Amino acid sequence: MPLLGRLVVDYKNYMINDFVSKDDLPFFTTYGRFITAEMYLKAGFKNTWATFDLFVRDLPEGRNFLVFAGLEHVVQYLQDFKFTSSQVKYMKDYMKLSPDTIKYLRLLKFSGSIHAMPEGSIFFANEPVIRITAPIVQCVLFEQYLANTVMLQTMLASKVARLVNVAKGVPISLTVIRTHGVEAAIKGMRAGYLVGCSKMASPILAMRMKMPPSGVITYHYFIQSFDKEEQAFEIYAKNYPGKGWMLVDTYDMDAGIKKVINISRRLGSNSFKGICIDSGDLIKHAKQARLMLDKAGLQHVEIMLMSNLEEYKIDKIVKQKTPVNWFGVATEVMTSADHPKLEVVYKLSEIIKGNNVIPKMKLSRSKATLPGKKQVYRLERKGIYQEDIIGLEKDKVKGKKLLHQFMNKGRLIEQLPSLDESAKYYQSQLIKFSPKIRLIERNYHYPVTISKSLRVLAHKTERLIRNSSK
Amino acid sequence: MPLLGRLVVDYKNYMINDFVSKDDLPFFTTYGRFITAEMYLKAGFKNTWATFDLFVRDLPEGRNFLVFAGLEHVVQYLQDFKFTSSQVKYMKDYMKLSPDTIKYLRLLKFSGSIHAMPEGSIFFANEPVIRITAPIVQCVLFEQYLANTVMLQTMLASKVARLVNVAKGVPISLTVIRTHGVEAAIKGMRAGYLVGCSKMASPILAMRMKMPPSGVITYHYFIQSFDKEEQAFEIYAKNYPGKGWMLVDTYDMDAGIKKVINISRRLGSNSFKGICIDSGDLIKHAKQARLMLDKAGLQHVEIMLMSNLEEYKIDKIVKQKTPVNWFGVATEVMTSADHPKLEVVYKLSEIIKGNNVIPKMKLSRSKATLPGKKQVYRLERKGIYQEDIIGLEKDKVKGKKLLHQFMNKGRLIEQLPSLDESAKYYQSQLIKFSPKIRLIERNYHYPVTISKSLRVLAHKTERLIRNSSK
Structure with a gap:
């Protein structure tokens, strides 16, 4: 060549x-x-x-x-x-x-x-x-x-509308990493906004709409960058208090939640906005997480669920009365993968x-x-x-x-x-x-x-x- | 509102x-x-x-x-x-x-x-x-x-590669009308070019590549714009001789082919590049069309097949030794609809x-x-x-x-x-x-x-x- x-x-x-x-x-x-x-x-x-x-x-x-x-x-x-x-x-x-x-x-x-x-x-x-x-x-x-x-x-407005209809008021955050291009991402977020997803995680559209972006989760690689998971959480608690969602399943979910609780005890109960669960049995994990957080007096710490969610999974999660404050959806929805x-x-x-x-x-x-x-x-x-x-x-x-x-x-x-x-x-x-x-x-x-x-x-x-x- | x-x-x-x-x-x-x-x-x-x-x-x-x-x-x-x-x-x-x-x-x-x-x-x-x-x-x-x-x-290069592999040398024309945006269309055609689809029907990319566009078929609405189908074909035969593909199935395929043959007799055997079949049993129709054209001395008039084609349909068409000179593919392929x-x-x-x-x-x-x-x-x-x-x-x-x-x-x-x-x-x-x-x-x-x-x-x-x- x-x-x-x-x-x-x-x-x-x-x-x-x-x-x-x-x-x-x-x-x-x-x-x-x-x-x-x-x-x-x-x-x-x-x-x-x-x-x-x-x-x-x-x-x-x-x-x-x-x-x-x-x-x-x-x-x-x-x-x-x-x-x-x-x-x-x-x-x-x-x-x-x-x-x-x-x-x-x-x-x-x-x-x-x-x-x-x-x-x-x-x-x-x-x-x-x-x-x-x-x-x-x-x-x-x-x-x-x-x-x-x-x-x-x-197509995308009609797809996202289905999720909003079954989410029963739980807000949905749209991730556009794997859309068919940047134009498709912008048009997809606009379509999502039209049917009720008004929070913008991506500044490329939020800036055009003159609105603040939202939705800060910790990424796996940030957590992996430290020797210990709690070091990563602490950085957020100290420098971005009360606004970050801690991804708790990088190593072990229960241990992750315990670290969130310990840091909240040490640095204040308003250290975090919420936790984020990205794998496994979301319904079981969310219920378990809610119990642990509530028992620690952290009723205000919210739970975000993600992991290839679409309308059928969200419907099931909601119908099983899962404690959830946010859904994060991505490729499955933003490519309208089923159709x-x-x-x-x-x-x-x-x-x-x-x-x-x-x-x-x-x-x-x-x-x-x-x-x-x-x-x-x-x-x-x-x-x-x-x-x-x-x-x-x-x-x-x-x-x-x-x-x-x-x-x-x-x-x-x-x-x-x-x-x-x-x-x-x-x-x-x-x-x-x-x-x-x-x-x-x-x-x-x-x-x-x-x-x-x-x-x-x-x-x-x-x-x-x-x-x-x- | x-x-x-x-x-x-x-x-x-x-x-x-x-x-x-x-x-x-x-x-x-x-x-x-x-x-x-x-x-x-x-x-x-x-x-x-x-x-x-x-x-x-x-x-x-x-x-x-x-x-x-x-x-x-x-x-x-x-x-x-x-x-x-x-x-x-x-x-x-x-x-x-x-x-x-x-x-x-x-x-x-x-x-x-x-x-x-x-x-x-x-x-x-x-x-x-x-x-x-x-x-x-x-x-x-x-x-x-x-x-x-x-x-x-x-994703798109890998999808189109599958079609090229089963088309056994029959060229494939990519239509991008229903991609996820214009950027996806441009990138999709570029990806198609990479794996062997070198003809560009769309000037938006052909112009950037400084190459001529190609692939002229008659559209249904052009044919419908005239009282009689043969009037539409004649316009192409007279003004774009030897380069257009006549869509023959707007009303009745056999009748459409007969009109192509009659015009070729009247205005010259090089009136058309080919015919195009967009519906029905493509294998049966193509074989029938080839027989009719050959019998009329129009062996050089080519056959293009389209109609929601993807690799499985193309494979079947090729394996059944269907007489075909071009495939036209569109949304099914350019959205990689199966994946x-x-x-x-x-x-x-x-x-x-x-x-x-x-x-x-x-x-x-x-x-x-x-x-x-x-x-x-x-x-x-x-x-x-x-x-x-x-x-x-x-x-x-x-x-x-x-x-x-x-x-x-x-x-x-x-x-x-x-x-x-x-x-x-x-x-x-x-x-x-x-x-x-x-x-x-x-x-x-x-x-x-x-x-x-x-x-x-x-x-x-x-x-x-x-x-x-x-």
């Missing part, structure tokens, strides 16, 4: 930059979509508009609902969308796009409208969460980023040529889509949501309309809620569903139906397509 | 920036690690150095080997590591770190050494892929980024106080670690690798040393290979293992043992720790 020997070199010569700036995002698509854009232009679709729906085809096994997240990034992306001059040069030199296509793309800005559910909305399979109406060439270029950013954040993807799709629902609106749909049995400009109506009775109806925008269905118009002619026309407002909105919505929606051990199917007018349009559209495609 | 009505607003006021620049990375850690740094300084560890190993604890079920990737980003991160003035301000105002800690951190630069396997190396559980020796306060701060970036890229995580850990192996080197290890039965400065030796016989030995650096084991020193005193001292060189290195290594390593349907356990001197050191260290921690 060509290792060139020992010399001082500058990696920047051959480094492939992996940082993503807003300038990069218009190229987060495929070459095939650029050629599609060119083919549309060649076919005379320059002034043709279209409506596309972004939705999730199926809820993953075991998920009773999803929490919509990522709209803020979609809006940012659409507002900023513009090719840089070096991207335009790449289109010429490497993509070999035609001069007409380049001329069209180099000035392209988003000029369409966006209807969307507000972030924090609870939604179900096949319900559009974003509806975009724009020149069709634009719609093609936006697909990949919209699907990507909505998938990641919605690390959502089938987020972006489907054509109509073509608009001047005043002529042509509904469109896919026919294939397992992947059929719904035509037309749609709206989702949520019906409420006695303060509880009963049913969603996917209908046409022009339908006269009673019920709350879930899709709001946020952008028109490429401009934001309705202020996006802040993340705190979205988090409150999520909570306000969650309690209006049957409590069964919050169960994790069995499925609850919230009813979603299709309005009569939409069914009629779908039948009509299907007939038209079958006739013309013969 | 507080939607403030219709007005033109600027989202930037409340936007949480989700872009990651190199300046952000030093904050990609936890508050707890900053406090650990402070506690180390309080405890007099300012000039204490340590060695940490980065390794994967277990191979995921079904994986016979892993491919190391991400070193380039680790080196970049370490070379660039420096807190910005606003981060320093945050440390004061929000983290409330002591003036001494701030003074130490504000000037902190990486000053240690890095031994690592070159990217593209094949490795196994418990083998250190990166060994870092540096002031212990630095080591603490680097943990999260190192584990994160190595996990993501190694979306690796247990990448970063463990203390020694503490260095002046001339005093104190080996360290974790004792717990399931998570024990190995002490000391280690090296991995790979033994070869008749051109085939036989066994790896994890030993001490000073061991006199015959065999290739897998860990190279890339950095010393914070500087790069050995040029990193280019991505192309790393890709060649991977191929050159793969063929030196038993072909059984490439099987996906059953496990092959390549032997990895521990050298005698390392076992002796581990026993000695364990005794010492057990005695002193009593």
Whole structure:
């Protein structure tokens, strides 16, 4: 292998930059979509508009609902969308796009409208969460980023929501060491915040949110750095009194707790915030730890549990009335390891040529889509949501309309809620569903139906397509 | 919910920036690690150095080997590591770190050494892929980024390698629409390139690599935009002749292929690069399509198969001698959906106080670690690798040393290979293992043992720790 020997070199010569700036995002698509854009232009679709729906085809096994997240990034992306001059040069030199296509793309800005559910909305399979109406060439270029950013954040918000629902008020701290990258970590913590995990262990997001970070545990290597475990604990008791969580299972849990107790006797009962248990039978250990601490008069010293926790383990811990004040969760949750993807799709629902609106749909049995400009109506009775109806925008269905118009002619026309407002909105919505929606051990199917007018349009559209495609 | 009505607003006021620049990375850690740094300084560890190993604890079920990737980003991160003035301000105002800690951190630069396997190396559980020796306060701060970036890229390189191994030379195109973010997409495509997927459908990485993008298929919505399927195909035949892959299953596969044949008769046999099948029984459909195309004299028109492909489906397709020229893979592979995580850990192996080197290890039965400065030796016989030995650096084991020193005193001292060189290195290594390593349907356990001197050191260290921690 060509290792060139020992010399001082500058990696920047051959480094492939992996940082993503807003300038990069218009190229987060495929070459095939650029050629599609060119083919549309060649076919005379320059002034043709279209409506596309972004939705999730199926809820993953075991998920009773999803929490919509990522709209803020979609809006940012659409507002900023513009090719840089070096991207335009790449289109010429490497993509070999035609001069007409380049001329069209180099000035392209988003000029369409966006209807969307507000972030924090609870939604179900096949319900559009974003509806975009724009020149069709634009719609093609936006697909990949919209699907990507909505998938990641919605998947993680929906996953963390399950943990919050079973933790019954015990706070959850999110660790992002093994997410799929730093961007995924930031978006994952943001998604967690949306559904109620408001403490930030990682300063990379806490600083952006202008909030203090939190959650200090001792790490194994800190404890191992000393000859004796109690030396490590003492450093925290003396220099960070009352705020640290001592990891007590590096060597022997009972012995670890006894050291915490002894130091508290010697240096004061407010030496530690809590203890942390990271291995073994968490329920048994927590009960034992609580007894030992209480007996020593340390009722205020809290217990944090971690060790590959997910919603099923947390549910079991809570149901067994385990004394626990914090849960620490990590990779299992922040990669949504049981379902690390959502089938987020972006489907054509109509073509608009001047005043002529042509509904469109896919026919294939397992992947059929719904035509037309749609709206989702949520019906409420006695303060509880009963049913969603996917209908046409022009339908006269009673019920709350879930899709709001946020952008028109490429401009934001309705202020996006802040993340705190979205988090409150999520909570306000969650309690209006049957409590069964919050169960994790069995499925609850919230009813979603299709309005009569939409069914009629779908039948009509299907007939038209079958006739013309013969 | 507080939607403030219709007005033109600027989202930037409340936007949480989700872009990651190199300046952000030093904050990609936890508050707890900053406090650990402070506690180390309080405890007099300012000039204490340590060695940490980065390794994967277990191979995921079904994986016979892993491919190391991400070193380039680790080196970049370490070379660039420096807190910005606003981060320093945050440390004061929000983290409330002591003036001494701030003074130490504000000037902190990486000053240690890095031994690592070159990217593209094949490795196994418990083998250190990166060994870092540096002031212990630095080591603490680097943990999260190192584990994160190595996990993501190694996981994806190792996943894609499995597909390449069973595809038997049929090229694979990677689609990144539903990765966990844009960074994960870029790193995933880079990882794919490393193990042999050298075509780039996405310009976001192709442009950075100064290579043309490739792979143009028709999308369903393009076909749906016309009254008749053949109109869509004709646009490609006329304006992008010989380069496009026609998706033939939007309505009816046989009818779709017949339209491709008719247009080829009318406009020339070089109208299309190929056809693309995205649903149904791919093996049956591909065989049928090949027959139809060949009969029409279109032997050169290729067949691409997609539809949630992963290594098991590809293996079956190839073993059934299916006529296929390209595979398109997406979410299933690029999220490593069957194993979306690796247990990448970063463990203390020694503490260095002046001339005093104190080996360290974790004792717990399931998570024990190995002490000391280690090296991995790979033994070869008749051109085939036989066994790896994890030993001490000073061991006199015959065999290739897998860990190279890339950095010393914070500087790069050995040029990193280019991505192309790393890709060649991977191929050159793969063929030196038993072909059984490439099987996906059953496990092959390549032997990895521990050298005698390392076992002796581990026993000695364990005794010492057990005695002193009593």
